[in-house]
Structures are given as C-alpha cells and as structure tokens.
Amino acid sequence: MHRIGKQFRFEAAHSLPDLPEGHQCSRVHGHSYAVEVHLVSDGELHRPGFVVDFAELAPFGAHVRDHFDHRDLNTVLDAPPTSEHLAAYFYHWCCDHLRLPEPVRIEKVRVSETASTFAEYGPVLP
Ligand SMILES: Nc1nc2c(c(=O)[nH]1)N=C([C@H](O)[C@H](O)COP(=O)(O)OP(=O)(O)OP(=O)(O)O)CN2
Ligand SMILES: [Zn+2]
Numbered sequence: 001m002h003r004i005g006k007q008f009r010f011e012a013a014h015s016l017p018d019l020p021e022g023h024q025c026s027r028v029h030g031h032s033y034a035v036e037v038h039l040v041s042d043g044e045l046h047r048p049g050f051v052v053d054f055a056e057l058a059p060f061g062a063h064v065r066d067h068f069d070h071r072d073l074n075t076v077l078d079a080p081p082t083s084e085h086l087a088a089y090f091y092h093w094c095c096d097h098l099r100l101p102e103p104v105r106i107e108k109v110r111v112s113e114t115a116s117t118f119a120e121y122g123p124v125l126p
Helices: 053-066 083-095
Strands: 002-014 029-041 106-111 119-121
Touching: 002 053, 029 053, 029 083, 053 083, 083 106, 083 119
Parallel strands: none
Antiparallel strands: 002 029, 029 106, 106 119
C-alpha cells in the first residue's frame, strides 16, 4: 500500500458548549489548526511516481482558506466545533468534492488544535 498526505493550516476561534462550568474551553479562544488529508492506494503509481499529484488536494485547501481561516467556527459548523466534528466534516467534504482516480481512497482526516492533540475520522476498516 502507498500512503500519502498533505497538511493544511488555518487560524480560527471557537468555544465549546455543554462543558462543566469554568472549563477553559467554554470561553471563546483560538487555535492554529492543522488538518491532514491522508490518501491510500494499492494501485500502480502514475508517472513520475505519484499516487496522485498533491495538487489534486488544492480544492480542499481553497475550501479551508475560504470558509475556515480566520472564522468563528461556531458559526461555520452545524455541530459543536470539536476536533472530532471538524475531522468528520472535512473527511466527508473530501469524499464529496475531490476527484481521485480509482483505487485511490481517502484513508482519514486528522485535525490538530494544538501540537499535542489530534482527532481522526475515516471509514471503519474491514
Ligand atoms: N476530545 C476533545 N477534547 C477536547 C477538545 C476536542 O476538540 N476534543 N477541545 C478542547 C479545547 O478546544 C482546548 O482548547 C484544547 O484542549 P487542550 O489541549 O486540553 O488545551 P491546552 O492547550 O490548554 O492543553 P494543556 O496540555 O492543558 O496545556 C478541549 N478538549
Ligand atoms: Zn479550543
């Protein structure tokens, strides 16, 4: 199997509802988010030796830039803007919008709010 990925970064604010009183994340605060899109393929490489050109992920970068960078994430997502909900949203966006040749698949999307945390979302493996 070949695995490739690309990282996208954006700055945004959020607050998280339904947390115990006094929890620091119930206050509005910001993160420098990192989003990684991971692709996997068990097919042949394409010249000059690509699973796909990383440039095929450019539409995702544009979506992140246009709709997430320097935004209040509570007004962007329909769900509380946790790392988990963001990872699921980005995974489904990539599945719906990226045109990837068979047998290339989106393995998972990983979202990090900080250098020490992450959440991943992808299909259940057989
Ligand atoms: N499972 C999750 N837990 C938390 C999330 C989340 O999205 N998923 N988010 C938060 C907050 O957004 C918070 O800003 C980040 O949490 P945390 O890394 O705990 O915050 P710190 O940078 O202050 O971490 P320290 O190690 O305590 O410095 C919370 N939890
Ligand atoms: Zn936060």
